[in-house]
Amino acid sequence: xxxxIDLSEKKILVVxxxxxxxxxxAILLSQVGAQLILVARREEKLKETYQxxxxxxxxxxxxxxxxxxxxxxxxxxxxxxxxxxxxxVYAAGIGTSVPLIQFSPDKVQxxxxxxxxxxxxxxxxxxxxxxxxxKMRIVGISSIASLVGDKAHTVYSASKAAMDGAVxxxxxxxxxxxxxxxxxxxxxxxxxxxxxxLGKYGTDSESNMDLLKRQYLGxxxxxxxxxxxxxxxxxxxxxxxxxxxxxxxxxTSS
Numbered sequence: 001x002x003x004x005i006d007l008s009e010k011k012i013l014v015v016x017x018x019x020x021x022x023x024x025x026a027i028l029l030s031q032v033g034a035q036l037i038l039v040a041r042r043e044e045k046l047k048e049t050y051q052x053x054x055x056x057x058x059x060x061x062x063x064x065x066x067x068x069x070x071x072x073x074x075x076x077x078x079x080x081x082x083x084x085x086x087x088x089v090y091a092a093g094i095g096t097s098v099p100l101i102q103f104s105p106d107k108v109q110x111x112x113x114x115x116x117x118x119x120x121x122x123x124x125x126x127x128x129x130x131x132x133x134x135k136m137r138i139v140g141i142s143s144i145a146s147l148v149g150d151k152a153h154t155v156y157s158a159s160k161a162a163m164d165g166a167v168x169x170x171x172x173x174x175x176x177x178x179x180x181x182x183x184x185x186x187x188x189x190x191x192x193x194x195x196x197x198l199g200k201y202g203t204d205s206e207s208n209m210d211l212l213k214r215q216y217l218g219x220x221x222x223x224x225x226x227x228x229x230x231x232x233x234x235x236x237x238x239x240x241x242x243x244x245x246x247x248x249x250x251x252t253s254s
Contacts, residue, residue: 005234008033009057011133012087012233013078015065015122018045020191021141022091023052024222025229030054032230037082039063039074040092065092065118066110075125084133087233088126090119090140095193097152108155115159120166123181127174134178137233140167141225142183144248160185164244171242180241184228187248189220217249
């Protein structure tokens, strides 16, 4: 049987690679032969990810994706130094809960800057002429919160729903360039966000038990989400674009 996923020598940019799903995705991509270009704000954590990668030819850039006006120069520098891109993963995100009573434009702006505007601008820049190779693949990490409502998640859910809606439109524009773009929508995953959740409510709390009833396959591991992302970056997914793929342990069916 042929190797279904082989990304040997493909240059793939991972934004938000310092921890969680972004880190695990970078590690898995290196295991299937890709050359990684890592971007994140926390340089020490970024170096930790870099040191865990297999293979050669990897690089990293410390940058704050919230600084939207600097994304253009960042991508330009990356392409000039590393060459044209074959893929991009946008794993940067803020999962802050904001109850409606605490709503303020400043809080909304901060979450949207990372979860949506940073994503849009990064896609815009990597898809410019001369910055990508034929058959480029782009994957953004959304959330099952874009499809399933919950208390205090209004802003977060809206930012992820905006990402999913934008991808459906961008897919049609980018198809003219031979680029496919999709999102994955993880349910609760073993990341810092989940451990903060446990710290607040407790493993045996009613809230956590309710979560496990909805997400009846259990809490996802970062590998579960990374597997789906790497598949969407591979030639095996060449006929998939403009979709949001739930990786949710059954949440949307419960």
